[in-house]
Amino acid sequence: QLQLQESGPGLVKPSETLSLTCTVSDGSISSGAYYWGWIRQSPGKGLEWIGSVYYSGNTYYNASLKSRVTISVDTSKNQFSLMLSSVTAADTAVYYCARRRSGRNLFDYWGQGTLVTVSS
Amino acid sequence: QSALTQPASVSGSPGQSITISCTGTSSDVGGYNYVSWYQHHPGKAPKLMIYEVSNRPSGVSNRFSGSKSGNTASLTISGLQAEDEADYYCSSYTSGTTPWVFGGGTKLTVL
Numbered sequence: 001q002l003q004l005q006e007s008g009p010g011l012v013k014p015s016e017t018l019s020l021t022c023t024v025s026d027g028s029i030s031s032g033a034y035y036w037g038w039i040r041q042s043p044g045k046g047l048e049w050i051g052s053v054y055y056s057g058n059t060y061y062n063a064s065l066k067s068r069v070t071i072s073v074d075t076s077k078n079q080f081s082l083m084l085s086s087v088t089a090a091d092t093a094v095y096y097c098a099r100r101r102s103g104r105n106l107f108d109y110w111g112q113g114t115l116v117t118v119s120s
Numbered sequence: 121q122s123a124l125t126q127p128a129s130v131s132g133s134p135g136q137s138i139t140i141s142c143t144g145t146s147s148d149v150g151g152y153n154y155v156s157w158y159q160h161h162p163g164k165a166p167k168l169m170i171y172e173v174s175n176r177p178s179g180v181s182n183r184f185s186g187s188k189s190g191n192t193a194s195l196t197i198s199g200l201q202a203e204d205e206a207d208y209y210c211s212s213y214t215s216g217t218t219p220w221v222f223g224g225g226t227k228l229t230v231l
Contacts (some may be wrong), residue, residue, distance in 0.1 A: 004165070019167070024159065030225075039222075045122065045208070045226075046122030046123075046124075046222045046223055046224035046225060047122075047209055047211070047222035048223070049218055049219065049220045049221075050220070052225075059220070062217075062218045063218060064217065064218070085132040090159070096165075096166065097165075104169075105154035105156070105172075105212075105213040105220065106154075106156045106168060106171040106172070107153075107156070107158070107166075107168065107211075108168050108171075108177065109168075110158075110165040110167070111165055111168040112163065112164055112165045114164070
C-alpha cells in the first residue's frame, strides 16, 4: 500500500525558510495519474491546502501563500518537497503531504504529518 | 477560521448513528458535488472515507455514508464502534482563490 512520509526540521526561526520533504513508498511518483501536494493544519484551526506538483514539475499554489511557496519534485528519489520562505509564528502547523488523483477533487493518501514550530 | 463549518464535537453510544454536518456556500459545497470526508486518528495519516458527496473508497465500511442538501453536506456513521472515535474533516472543491477548502474538524466521541 502506498505510503507517504514527511521529514524535515521541527523548529524554524522567524524569517527563515521552512523546508520539508515527502518520501513516497510502494508507488511511483512518476505516475501521470496523480498530483502530489502539501496541506497544513495550524493549532486550533482547520486544514489549509498549500499547493501541488505534478511529476513533470508543473505546480499549483494557494493564492494566499503563492509568493512564499515553492514545491518541487525529484522523481529519481521518489520525493517531493516544500519550501516556505519568510516564515512567521502563523506558519506553525502540522504539515501533511498528500496525493490527489488527477482530475479528481479528493486526497486519497496522506502522510502522518510533521509538526513545524516557528520560534526563535 | 475555516471556510467550511463543522460542529466541534459530536458523541454517540456504540451501535447508535450520528451525523456530522459541513456547511459552506454556493461557491463550494452547494455548487459542486465534490465534497469529501476524512477520518483522522491523532498521530496517524488522515484517511479518505467519502468522496464526491456519497461515494465510498474500496475498503471503507458501508456504515459510513455521505449526503448533501443545498450548502450543507453530511457524514453519517451508523452502528457506531469504538474504533470510529476520531476527528472528521470535510472538504470541498471551490471556485474561490484556492481549489479546495476544508472544515475545522469534528471530534467524534464514542461513549
